[in-house]
Each structure stands twice: as C-alpha cells, then as structure tokens.
Amino acid sequence: MNVISAVKAYVLKMTEESEPGMKVLLMDKETTSVVSMVYGQSEIQQKEVFLLERIDSANYRHSTGLRYLKCLVFLRPTAQNIEALCNELRKPKYGAYYIYFSNIIAKADIKVIAEHDEQEVVKEVQEFYMDYLAVNPHLFSVGLPVCFNGTSWISTALQRSVQGIVSLLLSLKKAPLIRYQANSSACRELAGRIDEVMNKESSLFSYGQNGQPLLLILDRRDDPITPLLNQWTYQAMVHELLTINNNRVNLLNVNPSVSKELSEVVLSAEQDIFYAKNIFMNYGEIGQNIKQLMDQFQAKAKSHQKIESISDMKNFVEAYPQFKKLSGNVTKHVTVVGELSSMVNKYYLLDVSEVEQEISSQNDHSSHLQSIKKLLNNDKVRNFDAVKLVMLYSLRYQNHSNNDIAGLINVLKKRHVSETLTKNIINLLEYAGSHARQSDLFNVENAVKITKRFFKGLSGVDNVYTQHKPLLHDTLEELVKGRLRESLYPYVGNQSNTGRPQDIIVFIVGGTTYEESLTVHSFNKSYPSFNILLGGTYVHNSTSFLEEVEYATRNTSRIHTRNIHVRFE
Known part of the structure; x- marks a missing residue:
C-alpha cells in the first residue's frame, strides 16, 4: 500500500496511453496539486507533455489553442469542472481530448459531455482514482485545513473526505471492513457514508483480495497533544517551524533576506535523495549528514578544478548536471537547516x-x-x-x-x-x-x-526530549495484537471481526501530523507482516491545528469551561 506509487502509476498510464506526440496536460487547482506532489514539472515534460494548463484559469479561457496537439484532461468530477469542460469542447482548442476523472463520475455527467462533443474530439473518458494528496508512501491527505463546525462536519468537508477515501480505496484496490471511534459522531457519519458508497458501487469494489483490509476512522480531538x-525529526521539524505546503517551503516568510533562488524550496523524497534519507532523522543526525553532504560536494568541486584537455572538458560537461544538482541540493538543505538552527537558538x-x-x-x-x-x-x-x-x-x-x-x-x-x-x-x-x-x-x-x-x-x-508517543501508537499496538475493543471502536453495519487485518488504513478526522506519520513508519518496520497507511483531512502543524480549533469553536458557547474564570474584552 504505497500511495505515491499508486498515483505515479496512474499519471504514467495517462501520459502513455494516448497516441505518441506532444501533449498538453489540462488540470484544475486540486488535480494540479495531486500530480505535483509526486512528479516535478521537468519529469512530466519528459513524457511528451510540453505544456501544463489550468482549466479554471482566466488566462487559459482567453488563450488560443493549437489544433495539432493532443490534450490530456485530468479533473475532479465537480459540477464546475464539468461545465468548464463542456465549454472547452464546444470550441475545442486542441485536436484530440483524452479525459481522465480523479473519481467516480455520474453517468448523467458523461452524457452531458458527449452532447457537447459536437466536433467529436473526445477519444476516451476514464476514471483514474487519485483524488487525494500522496504525501509520503504511507501518508495521504485530503487537503482540508478545516472540517468541523462545532462538533459537526462542515457538509462540503464531509463530502470531500468521502470522495478522497473512496478514491484511495479504489486506487489501492481495497474493499475494507470499517471501524470508527465510538464517541465521535463525525467518525460514525464518515464511516456510514463510505460504507454506503461501497455498497452502491459494489461492482467497483469486487476485488479478489487476500485477507480483509481494515479502515479505522479516528477523531483528532482524542489526541490534541x-x-x-x-x-525534532527533519520533515516534522520543517513543517512545525517553516510549514510545508504541498512539498514546498516558503523561506521568504521567515527570512526576507534569503536569495531569490531559495525563496521557495521543494522538499520531495521522490526528487531529493538527501531528503528521502533524512526525512525521519533527528535534528542532531541531520547536522552530521549535512556536513557529509558538504564534504561530498567540496570533494566533487575540487575534482573539477583541473580542466587541461578536451577530454577533461567533455568529462566535466557530462558530469555537470549531477554536479549542478548536488550543488543546488547542498545549498537548499544547508539553508533550511540553518533557518531551523537559528529559530531553535533564538526562541529557546x-x-x-x-x-x-x-x-x-x-x-x-x-x-x-x-x-x-x-x-x-x-x-x-x-x-x-x-x-x-x-x-x-x-x-x-x-x-x-x-x-x-x-x-x-x-x-x-x-x-x-x-x-x-x-x-x-x-x-x-x-x-x-x-x-x-x-x-x-x-x-x-x-x-x-x-x-x-x-x-x-x-x-x-x-x-x-523526544519521548512523547502519540495516542495513535497505543491504538495501533492494541489493533495489531487483536485487543482493540469493539465497544470503543465498533464495526459499521453487520460487519464483525474476521481475525487480525494485515492491511490497515487509519484516517484521522480533524487532521493528522508528521509525528504520527513517523509512528506509522516505525510500526511498518517493527511489524513487517502488517501494512499500515495513515491519512487525514489535513497534515497539521501547531499553527494550522489551532486555526482549525478556532474555526470549529467560533460559534460555540462555553459549556465545558465555565469554571475557568477568565475575562476577555
């Protein structure tokens, strides 16, 4: 169960299934994020995709097309996107359209698209289930910074979460039993809605699977700590102090004097070997590894100083892309760790x-x-x-x-x-x-x-001090040992315990964290017979978590804190 591999496989299929030749990739805001989490722009361009466009952009609506190009369309199946696509097909900018939706699309919507394809430019319409953000191989997010209004779901957030999880299950070919946190009406409602979709779309979920996977739905409010x-591990620390947004870190926010090239840096384990190796390392280990990276860079730089022949020049040019990449990587990580170190010392x-x-x-x-x-x-x-x-x-x-x-x-x-x-x-x-x-x-x-x-x-x-263990650690331990109480985590409907599940998907309503991602990573290493995947409505740091708390409680009364006598103006 590797979500990055699942999304990458779909993108590869999308770019390779259409006829050979130069292509345009037309996306919306959310599908752009889905693709950019797993592929860099240069990687996409290597697949004959020379132009990336946004269907919801004003610039695109007023642009002229190139009829000799093929257009790959990757959109979420929303009413807004269907309408935009119909407008596109009414006056097509390109010669052929290969349409891929990130989730289940209603038959009525396909009929509407067909009616607008008067010039018969649509070559195919398919569902490619990648309606979620693949963050780490074992971590995904629906990208919703807020989902609660009081203790209830925001209705659009509930719908989006159902869509994200259904898409995830279809991409991994899993039809799980569902358990949820008993005291949380939000978890119960989400579990019920997912079960409804799985029953309604039973033909899509009829997999011949070994063992019965499990989807466990938890509530962030059970562990606000x-x-x-x-x-103090690299990915989690960067997110807490600098904030990671879709694999990007804006350093200009913390250091206005940072160079233009480093104002925004990309931290992607798929495209950055150093980051991949150090993502779960602690602060001290990162320092040692940065020093090794710098030593490696200096050794390479020194070896390129002597260029005395045509042969030397040829060797240098051949090595230069890697050399330049290593140079950029060293500068990026030295800068990021430098900012972290500065904040650690400055703010005690x-x-x-x-x-x-x-x-x-x-x-x-x-x-x-x-x-x-x-x-x-x-x-x-x-x-x-x-x-x-x-x-x-x-x-x-x-x-x-x-x-x-x-x-x-x-x-x-x-x-x-x-x-x-x-x-x-x-x-x-x-x-x-x-x-x-x-x-x-x-x-x-x-x-x-x-x-x-x-x-x-x-x-x-x-x-x-790095001894805190998230509550998720205890929950997973109970689960893998077959001791998770059914009264506290009941099954949906008439489902019941059929033995210990090997494939476990945990989804946290109200958002997950990189510390919990580390917990799941450690569990997967410690219990190799289990395969655990973690997801949430969002990947929070303390700032975004408190913004969610503030949003959820803005219209609620002080029912549980009346005994705390504090006066606010």
Whole structure:
C-alpha cells in the first residue's frame, strides 16, 4: 500500500496511453496539486507533455489553442469542472481530448459531455482514482485545513473526505471492513457514508483480495497533544517551524533576506535523495549528514578544478548536471537547516520542548506549573510557544483541584499576548477537553518515563526530549495484537471481526501530523507482516491545528469551561 506509487502509476498510464506526440496536460487547482506532489514539472515534460494548463484559469479561457496537439484532461468530477469542460469542447482548442476523472463520475455527467462533443474530439473518458494528496508512501491527505463546525462536519468537508477515501480505496484496490471511534459522531457519519458508497458501487469494489483490509476512522480531538508539540525529526521539524505546503517551503516568510533562488524550496523524497534519507532523522543526525553532504560536494568541486584537455572538458560537461544538482541540493538543505538552527537558538526551543515533553508524559502538577511560569517570564520565548505550554498544562490539569489555568492566562495577558491566542486556550478545552475524549490520554500508569536522548552533530545541541508517543501508537499496538475493543471502536453495519487485518488504513478526522506519520513508519518496520497507511483531512502543524480549533469553536458557547474564570474584552 504505497500511495505515491499508486498515483505515479496512474499519471504514467495517462501520459502513455494516448497516441505518441506532444501533449498538453489540462488540470484544475486540486488535480494540479495531486500530480505535483509526486512528479516535478521537468519529469512530466519528459513524457511528451510540453505544456501544463489550468482549466479554471482566466488566462487559459482567453488563450488560443493549437489544433495539432493532443490534450490530456485530468479533473475532479465537480459540477464546475464539468461545465468548464463542456465549454472547452464546444470550441475545442486542441485536436484530440483524452479525459481522465480523479473519481467516480455520474453517468448523467458523461452524457452531458458527449452532447457537447459536437466536433467529436473526445477519444476516451476514464476514471483514474487519485483524488487525494500522496504525501509520503504511507501518508495521504485530503487537503482540508478545516472540517468541523462545532462538533459537526462542515457538509462540503464531509463530502470531500468521502470522495478522497473512496478514491484511495479504489486506487489501492481495497474493499475494507470499517471501524470508527465510538464517541465521535463525525467518525460514525464518515464511516456510514463510505460504507454506503461501497455498497452502491459494489461492482467497483469486487476485488479478489487476500485477507480483509481494515479502515479505522479516528477523531483528532482524542489526541490534541500531538499537534501542539515542537518536533525534532527533519520533515516534522520543517513543517512545525517553516510549514510545508504541498512539498514546498516558503523561506521568504521567515527570512526576507534569503536569495531569490531559495525563496521557495521543494522538499520531495521522490526528487531529493538527501531528503528521502533524512526525512525521519533527528535534528542532531541531520547536522552530521549535512556536513557529509558538504564534504561530498567540496570533494566533487575540487575534482573539477583541473580542466587541461578536451577530454577533461567533455568529462566535466557530462558530469555537470549531477554536479549542478548536488550543488543546488547542498545549498537548499544547508539553508533550511540553518533557518531551523537559528529559530531553535533564538526562541529557546530546546527549553520549551523539554517542558512540553514533561507535561505530555509525566504527572507532576506543581513542578510543571513552576517550569511554565519560569518560561513565561523569559521574553526570548515566543508568545506562540508560551500559549502552547499553557494549552498543554490546561489539557493535562483541566480537572485538577488546584489548577491555575486562569492565573497562567493572566500572566500571558501581562506579556501582551494577543486575545486571539489566549482565547484559543479556552477554545481548545471546548474542542478537545476531557469531555470530548474517549481515550485516557494521560494514563499515568502507562506514561513513558522521560529519558534524555543525546544528539551529536550540530553545535549547541546536547540533548532534546523526544519521548512523547502519540495516542495513535497505543491504538495501533492494541489493533495489531487483536485487543482493540469493539465497544470503543465498533464495526459499521453487520460487519464483525474476521481475525487480525494485515492491511490497515487509519484516517484521522480533524487532521493528522508528521509525528504520527513517523509512528506509522516505525510500526511498518517493527511489524513487517502488517501494512499500515495513515491519512487525514489535513497534515497539521501547531499553527494550522489551532486555526482549525478556532474555526470549529467560533460559534460555540462555553459549556465545558465555565469554571475557568477568565475575562476577555
């Protein structure tokens, strides 16, 4: 179950099935993201696709076509796209159209397309199921930064999630049993809707599969801790501090003086060997590996200094593409790691992370309260990190008789923290406080004892706490051992336990994280007989997670936090 391979196979089929010759690839905003996650533009162009166009672009609508070219059309089957495609076929810009939809398309829509194809330029119409973003081989996203309104689905987000998961199942040829988190109406509704589609489209889901796969649907609100923590593995750390958006990182946002070539960098394991090797490495190891990459580059650069003959020149020219690529890669990763290092030192993130890890993994109210107050008095600690510390404290000690949530919020106010941020502490408790959680997130008996882990490599990094395990870790452990309770995670309809599933797809409503991606990656290595895939409505960092919390709670009353006496203007 490799989602990147699945999407790549479809794109390859799309570009190779049509007749030979130069082609145009016509997409919409979302399908452009789907393709760009797995293929660079230069790779696409190597498949005789010399032009990429957007059907929803004003420039495209007013452009003139080239009738001798073939057009590959890859669109989501939305009403808006069907209408745009019909307009295209009424006055075709190209000589032949090969149409591929990213999901199941209604027969009525195919009929409408056929009626508009008066010049008979459409050569074929197919469904190629890639209606999701393939992030890592074992990680996918539907790309929805918000999905809740209160505790209910935003209706368009529910529909989009159903479409994304159905498309994923069809692309992997899986017809799974479905389980969901019992206390979450959002999980129950999503599970029911997917089951309906699978029954309605039973002919598409009639696979001769070995064993019965499982789709497990979970609610982000059961573990609000994981998205709040600072991260120390490469991909997760870059996303937390710099933000990864469809494999792209905008460095201009954090460093306005960065060179134009590095204002936006692409981090794709498919196109970058160094990134692929270091994606799950910790901060210290990355430092060592960057140094090795630089040494390798310097050795190559030195070897090219002597060009004394025609033969030397020929060898240099032949090696130059790789040399140039290595040069660009070194510069990119040195710059990215440099920005991370700068932020870690500038904002005391090692100190912040140490306290975060202690709160998430230990139960020691008075010690945690003192540690937080100490950091809140340090003006080098960012307001955002200060608020997250109070959030973690609030989630752990919400029901503690001596909790000082109101007092800590008042300290934040004295720091002149914005009201939007301080209000989000209360919002988070309404969204994912103890009343909303099914699992015992702070089970002290099972808490992992914090141990210091030594990192070597980057100067100034001696140790970092990285002992937090997401709740997903425990859930997967129960699942692979056949102990996941049916009362807490029931099956949809009349389905029931048929033994331990080998292929497991986990989908988190409200978004997943790169720390959970690392957990799944580790599980797949530790339990080679199981194949686990992780997805979510979005891949969150703490910023996007809190934006989702704010959106979900903007029209809700303070039902569960009335006892916290804080006055907002």
